[in-house]
Amino acid sequence: MRDEALLGTVSELWRYPASSLAGERLDAISVALESIEGDRMFGLVDTLDNEIARPDREAKWHKVPLIRTRLANGRELEIAVPGGDWLSAPGAECDRAVSAHLGFAASIRPFGRENAPSAYAGPLTQARYRKAPIHLLTTASLARLKALHPEGAADPRRFRPNIVVDMAAIEGSFPETEWIGRKLAVGELMLTISEPCRRCGFTIIAQDGFDHDPGILRNLVRHNAHNLGVYCTVDRPARVAVGDTMRFV
Numbered sequence: 001m002r003d004e005a006l007l008g009t010v011s012e013l014w015r016y017p018a019s020s021l022a023g024e025r026l027d028a029i030s031v032a033l034e035s036i037e038g039d040r041m042f043g044l045v046d047t048l049d050n051e052i053a054r055p056d057r058e059a060k061w062h063k064v065p066l067i068r069t070r071l072a073n074g075r076e077l078e079i080a081v082p083g084g085d086w087l088s089a090p091g092a093e094c095d096r097a098v099s100a101h102l103g104f105a106a107s108i109r110p111f112g113r114e115n116a117p118s119a120y121a122g123p124l125t126q127a128r129y130r131k132a133p134i135h136l137l138t139t140a141s142l143a144r145l146k147a148l149h150p151e152g153a154a155d156p157r158r159f160r161p162n163i164v165v166d167m168a169a170i171e172g173s174f175p176e177t178e179w180i181g182r183k184l185a186v187g188e189l190m191l192t193i194s195e196p197c198r199r200c201g202f203t204i205i206a207q208d209g210f211d212h213d214p215g216i217l218r219n220l221v222r223h224n225a226h227n228l229g230v231y232c233t234v235d236r237p238a239r240v241a242v243g244d245t246m247r248f249v
Contacts, residue, residue: 008138008167010186010244012156017069017077018042018089018108019128020053020061022207023160024070028241031189033234035133036162038071041115042089043125044098047105052125056200063102065157065207076117079108082208090120132194136184137161137229138176143169145228148219153210158203161229165246174223176230183235187244190236196227203228 014023019040030037044053044064055061068080077089081101087094090108099105110116111127137159146154147169156164163186167175177196184191199220206212220228 005247007184007246007248008140008165010163010240010242010246011139011166012161012164013240013242014156014160014162014164015039015071016160017071018044018067018079019111020044020055020064020202021067021069021079022065023157028239029162030237030239031134031234032237033133038075039162040111040127040130041075042077042108042110043127044106044108045125047095047107050123050125052128053106055205056202060102060104062205062212065202065205067098067101075115077108088117090117090122131197132231133234134163134191134232135159135161135197135229136163136165136176136186136191136193136232137197139164139166140169141174141176141228144172144174145216145219148223149215152213152215152219154216155207155210157207158205158210158216159197159199159228160202163240167246174228177224177227179230183249184232184246185249186246187240188236188238189234189240189244190238190249191232192235193230194233195231196225197229197231198226199228 013026013029015036016023053061053064055064078086079089080086081097095107109125142154179193204214204217
């Protein structure tokens with residue numbers, strides 16, 4: 001039986017066409033059982049050793065989140081380095097721009113042949129492990145982080161959520177972290193909250209509009225056991241749009 005108490009309203013929706021690069025903010029996303037349409041189809045590798053970008057672990061990758069991404073015609077990746085034009089990816093021109101931006105030879109590659117543009121016949125890369133199809137974050141948790149670290153920018157982009165839900169702040173609480181095991185309806189989408197999202201060094205890296213800030217992670221370690229937001233599995237796929245409501249089921 002559904003509890004009709006409204007928890008909040010979807011305020012932002014994101015997908016990440018290329019892992020570790022900046023996300024693409026959308027008005028609606030299509031969620032399947034295993035993934036969001038167009039999410040994490042490509043990776044960025046160091047061409048010297050074919051290792052995938054890890055901004056959370058190596059400083060040489062810290063400029064990666066400044067590279068913008070978007071999907072044209074549903075599945076065709078385009079990227080833009082700071083100050084540059086949109087370029088089709090993967091491809092030689094795109095790789096030259098990314099390599100110049102990073103200061104070493106790097107290449108964007110599909111995670112699987114089914115993700116590659118029809119004309120692409122180049123090398124692939126290995127997909128990074130992904131906890132669950134959906135990462136959900138509430139503005140209440142962002143407000144709690146801001147209260148703990150008022151000088152910092154508690155910007156959703158630090159945390160790479162798919163769904164951001166606007167809900168009233170709860171003093172002293174990161175609310176969704178307390179909902180593990182519960183079921184949610186987000187519009188017609190049905191989710192089970194599977195585990196908290198344990199934060200890593202990616203959260204402190206500078207992006208367009210905010211600076212490098214170790215205090216972000218320090219406060220999450222101290223006050224919420226490293227966590228912010230939650231991972232969710234999909235019980236019933238659906239399209240989700242900004243403005244959809246979220247309720248417990």
